[in-house]
Amino acid sequence: MRLAIVGAGIVGRAVAELAPDRGHEVVAIGDSTSAVVADGTGESVDVDAALSRKAERGIVGDDAPDDVLAADYDALVEATPTTLGDAEPGFAHVAAALERDRHAVLANKGPVAERFGDLRAAAADSAGEVRFEATVGGAMPVLSTIEDHGAAHVDAVRGVLNGTANFVLSRMAAEGLDYEHVLAEAQDLGVAEADPAFDVDGTDAALKCVILANVLSFGAADNIDDAREFTLDDADVEGIRNVAGSALDLAGEDGLTVRLIGEVADGSVRVAPRLVKRNSALSVSGTTNAAQIETASAGTLTVSGRGAGGEETASAVLMDLNRLQ
Template identity: 40%
Template sequence: MREVRLSIVGFGVVGRGVTEVIRRKRAEIKEKFGLDLRVVAIVDLWGAVLASSDGKSGNEIDVDKVLDALQRGKADGLSPRESLETHGIKVEDMQSLEVIKEVEHDVMVEATPTNVESDGEPGTSHILEALKAGRHVVTSNKGPLALHFKKLMRAAERADRKIGFEATVGGAMPIISLREALAGNEILSIKGILNGTCNYILTRMSEENLPFEHALREAQEIGIAEADPKSDVLGVDTAVKLVILANALLGLDASYKDVSVTGITEITPEALNLAKNNGYVIKLIGEVDRDGKLEVAPKLVPKTHPLNVSGTLNAALLKTDLAGEIVVVGRGAGGIEAASAIIGDVIRIFRSS
């Protein structure tokens, strides 16, 4: 049995999803892979919870207790820190970089929000610091990978550690790991639907003949679109993911500014109707090929095409030299979905090392 100590940096939807999955799957992962996943640090802007400070188990955080405290505290209208402290969990005044450096652990799960404008911070510093301290990294944060792919890969190589980033693209849909699954193949091009929010909006507009603003508001009401939906509907999020795929799967040296980006804000129900009458749907497609074409734009997709997936689903079509075309489809968003990708990365790292 190998003990794997994890820190979780960023305790929002994804960080909590990871904790929840560890709670649910721990015994199974022990049995199947011989890995004992123990969360030893959780850190967010409100402070840090450490294994050594929960007073009971000594070498790991009681994740049940943390999740319950947060849930109950939220119901009482408390902040995360208040929730934890009210339920007897000690919160340290430690910053994320300090925890990454000082607390002994094997893998840092970086789950802070993506920020493309601010040079991918704080995610980029978290990852570099963790590698420097000799820890593996698993992240759902797109910013650092999209902006500093080469730099991070080199840092990992120097430190002889691994970076898992399956969760950055397509949520639960496996795509980064297709590198291993398709080993020996050259991936020639990728076309995909990489943003569930846009796909939901276009699906609803088409089904119900709704104007864009209306479908967007509906998506916000049911929690599919964020309060500030710009990154999604302007195609920025898709472009960021496309850059990661370009670098990781096609071996390009691409960055966000190389992508030609058109979002879905100009699409009208009339246009969707005309498409429908001619046997097409409109989808926001990210596209990359070996010649360095990097484009995000609404495209006409034949109704019978495998990329015609509806709702919040993501899908990607990869062209390869040996295997021909491969299509993957899956859930692109959600805490448990992202956690599925993160846990997969963690298991892969420690199974192979």
């Protein structure tokens, strides 16, 4: 497929680098200040050159950012940073693709978590489709498994959906260290951001749960106009800042540990530190993510893997592109 990639951060770059090997052509890539668009003679963009320019001169190319939206692509890959509230400019990028009857694949959680109803309405009016595997658990097959089983036949989903929080909790438990100490260590390693709030306060996990709640809700509804739409405001969210090392020690004595668990069940969305058995499927270590999908007819299916990272997230985008072909 011919791809236009909006966003040239870690995910956009990884999509651009992996795409040619997977049979796709990159016809445009841009970030918030610049872009490069193929000239319409059937040639792809020179991805290596574009990424070198970005690294060296801070610009992807000499075209304007919005030129990417006007390129001759089959699928638009939306890989700009997640924004809350109106989810702009990500939503507008996706809407532009759908208006032109092109597909849109999102790595950006914003539009799927905050404007799911608008997204579905725009897709309903388009010959293009919207897919967003990358927004929940990177390349772990969470959304694809729900789709294959049918969202109407999935009762609940729960999981460890933020690698940074899981790194902190699993290391606190394993080494008997306190939160501040492990957080500083995670920041040194690049596992946590300088401002860790998005991860440790549970917002990132909550966005993923809201996306799952929307998928289950719209999948079970006979008519999308009747489906309940979820946004971050509907989630009950508690992060890990107040998890005491002493609580982990106590849990450990009983074969338990604490994980930041996101849960979507019975129309509610909840993210909170929860006790889990140390040998349970959700007691993953380090930055690993895990999710349990409770199905109506096949029991509980568990998936785990790397939930973040450029290549991992790009792989999920490529999974979606595969399904669109």
